[in-house]
Amino acid sequence: VRGWLILLSVLVLAEVGLFGLWHRDSDELRAAAAEPVSPASLFALHVLANRDDTEPLDLARVRALLESEHAEVREYAMTWDGTRAAGEQLQRAYLEGLEDEGERARCDFYLRHQILRPTLERLRAYLHHSSVPR
Amino acid sequence: MTPRTRRTLTVVSLGVSLRVVFLLWAGELELWADEGQYVVQAVALERFGFYLGSPSWVWPPGYPAFLAACLGLFGELGLLAAKLVQIGLSAVIGVSVMVLARRLFSERAALVAGVTWALYMPLIAYTHYLWPETLFLVLLLPAVCLFLSVVGPRGVADGAPWRLALAGALIGGTLYLKEAALPLLVLLPLILVAAGERSMGERVAGAAVLVLGAVVVVLPWTLRNYEVYGRVVPSGSTVGENLWQGVNAHYINWDYGGVGREELVRESRAYVLLARPPKDAQAWPRSTAANTIDRSSESSAAARDFVRAHPGYYLRSRIKKLADWVTPLSFFVRHQRNGMYPGSFGRWPIRIPFVLWSLLATAGVLALGTVGLFASLPRGAPQWTVLAVVATFLASVAVVSMSRYRVQVEPFLIVSAAGLVSAGWPPRGLARTLGLVALGLLIVLWLLNAAEIAAVLKGAL
Numbered sequence A: 001v002r003g004w005l006i007l008l009s010v011l012v013l014a015e016v017g018l019f020g021l022w023h024r025d026s027d028e029l030r031a032a033a034a035e036p037v038s039p040a041s042l043f044a045l046h047v048l049a050n051r052d053d054t055e056p057l058d059l060a061r062v063r064a065l066l067e068s069e070h071a072e073v074r075e076y077a078m079t080w081d082g083t084r085a086a087g088e089q090l091q092r093a094y095l096e097g098l099e100d101e102g103e104r105a106r107c108d109f110y111l112r113h114q115i116l117r118p119t120l121e122r123l124r125a126y127l128h129h130s131s132v133p134r
Numbered sequence B: 001m002t003p004r005t006r007r008t009l010t011v012v013s014l015g016v017s018l019r020v021v022f023l024l025w026a027g028e029l030e031l032w033a034d035e036g037q038y039v040v041q042a043v044a045l046e047r048f049g050f051y052l053g054s055p056s057w058v059w060p061p062g063y064p065a066f067l068a069a070c071l072g073l074f075g076e077l078g079l080l081a082a083k084l085v086q087i088g089l090s091a092v093i094g095v096s097v098m099v100l101a102r103r104l105f106s107e108r109a110a111l112v113a114g115v116t117w118a119l120y121m122p123l124i125a126y127t128h129y130l131w132p133e134t135l136f137l138v139l140l141l142p143a144v145c146l147f148l149s150v151v152g153p154r155g156v157a158d159g160a161p162w163r164l165a166l167a168g169a170l171i172g173g174t175l176y177l178k179e180a181a182l183p184l185l186v187l188l189p190l191i192l193v194a195a196g197e198r199s200m201g202e203r204v205a206g207a208a209v210l211v212l213g214a215v216v217v218v219l220p221w222t223l224r225n226y227e228v229y230g231r232v233v234p235s236g237s238t239v240g241e242n243l244w245q246g247v248n249a250h251y252i253n254w255d256y257g258g259v260g261r262e263e264l265v266r267e268s269r270a271y272v273l274l275a276r277p278p279k280d281a282q283a284w285p286r287s288t289a290a291n292t293i294d295r296s297s298e299s300s301a302a303a304r305d306f307v308r309a310h311p312g313y314y315l316r317s318r319i320k321k322l323a324d325w326v327t328p329l330s331f332f333v334r335h336q337r338n339g340m341y342p343g344s345f346g347r348w349p350i351r352i353p354f355v356l357w358s359l360l361a362t363a364g365v366l367a368l369g370t371v372g373l374f375a376s377l378p379r380g381a382p383q384w385t386v387l388a389v390v391a392t393f394l395a396s397v398a399v400v401s402m403s404r405y406r407v408q409v410e411p412f413l414i415v416s417a418a419g420l421v422s423a424g425w426p427p428r429g430l431a432r433t434l435g436l437v438a439l440g441l442l443i444v445l446w447l448l449n450a451a452e453i454a455a456v457l458k459g460a461l
Helices: A002-022 A026-033 A040-051 A061-067 A070-078 A084-097 A101-112 A119-128 B004-027 B032-050 B063-106 B107-119 B122-128 B133-151 B159-175 B184-194 B200-228 B239-246 B259-268 B269-275 B292-309 B309-327 B330-336 B352-376 B381-398 B410-423 B428-446 B450-460
Strands: none
Touching: A002 B200, A026 B133, A026 B450, A040 B063, A040 B200, A040 B450, A061 B063, A070 A101, B004 B063, B004 B107, B004 B122, B032 B063, B063 B107, B063 B122, B063 B133, B063 B410, B107 B122, B107 B269, B107 B330, B107 B352, B107 B410, B122 B133, B122 B330, B122 B352, B133 B159, B133 B381, B159 B200, B184 B381, B259 B269, B259 B450, B269 B309, B269 B428, B269 B450, B309 B381, B309 B428, B330 B352, B330 B450, B352 B410, B352 B428, B352 B450, B381 B410, B428 B450
16 A cells, blocks of 8 residues: 555656646736637637527638637637636627627527537538638 | 356447447437537537637536547547447446446346346437536446445455555546546545454555545646636536526526426426525526636525525425436436437337336336345445445535436446345345335425426427
8 A cells, every 4th residue: 555655646746746847827827818809719619609590600701710810719718717708708799790680689599598509510511621720 | 258257248238239229229419508518619629729618617628528539530420439439438337337236236136237227228328418427437337346346345455555546546537527526535535444444544545545546637637727727626617507507596407408498397386396486585696706716616605695595495495406316307308308319219109118118217226226225235335335426426406406417326226226126125124114215205206296207208208
């Protein structure tokens, strides 16, 4: 038992040590979280999940958004957690950007109730056609 | 190959084959609620390389990472591949169920438990859903098997430390899927310290090995959370959101999702008696704190205030939550009610025997398994271990409830039911009395929810 205790304790210490070495400046990260983010970037991600209409997904638009602002999306994702305000900003931008009243009401409902129902077809279409760099 | 091994392989092969057949019969299921969320997270992870969080909760990354790996390897067939992997891995659940029954009871009980697992519709269904329940059980059951191999009947004296370390590591693995197993890292060490014939020093050291085994596995994710949130979050943080859903001036049971959910409940006597909020109760709003973890903490504080203000309502609504937890319904029946099976499974009248099969199997396992927990399990550490697992997941009713929160317990109920069936009804005594009392309570809870169960069933048939 003693050997196992030593081994596991060393592993725990090693993990904490590695974390300390690679630790990013959390204060800086959290400060970045308070910065405004591009609604377009958020829209690009959410449109994948939240659109629920009979029309095909506008892949070209999504790809353009993602490609032009990929770095920003990544930045946003890393600091997603502290940004409820950004989520609300997304929602406003999303709804204001929708011209069709029916679709606006539908998306508003989905967003408010956090119902995410990407269909398999849409997901497949996206995976099949997407050329977004990883 | 020994006859025992051959028997185990035969039963498990039957279970896995049935799951493949049912996957084909299920058709292409529309993603439902959290399934969509998991897939979105997986797509973000696989395509863009980051973990997409949520403004309302923190889910551990294991299941999205699993889906992302499947999407990365198999592209547009990734979700089908994920289901096939789940089916393959469910063999671990089948083997574990048989090993547990053999260890706790007998060879006959192992066979009964194995066949029950193979045919148990609710668990079959989870292998073709995109919820993490199957993978969670794939890790949890071997962990409990290993733990019982140290403290249970015929427990091993040698080699115990590695078993405890591995059991801990497996529980640490479950924490990448759901935070629900966290209490086991307190309860199992306590059982270990309280049980056994070794010296107290050895038992405490064994308990430390178990906990450290889990810590080693989950620590990278805990440290990541600390970096992102500036708070210690070992696994996930869903309590605040679930308290908002489940300890508030409204009622929800996700087993009733879909069209007509509110109507289904509103007329129910159980709802009117137990779960309808008092007129003076105001629903407390979600926290608006900037940090997700702080939001959860503030929601927890708001829930505490709500319970202090309405203790009677909280207590009686917990009876309803308990009734929801022990319902003979399952996500499979709910999916059928909502017409979510596009394949043969969902066609009338083919679906009728499967819905009835699911209902009867769940009711049978719940009834016999509950009696078996008290009347059949070997006294001492084995019984405490299984009860600790049941209590860990039953505790969810203090917050929120639905049949999915019971899935983690169902293999253990299958094992204790098999023990009862194979050994027969126990002689008179405290164990038998406790078993009967538990069965009586279960039946009362079923009767409370009878109207809702009947309505869901009617829709499913």
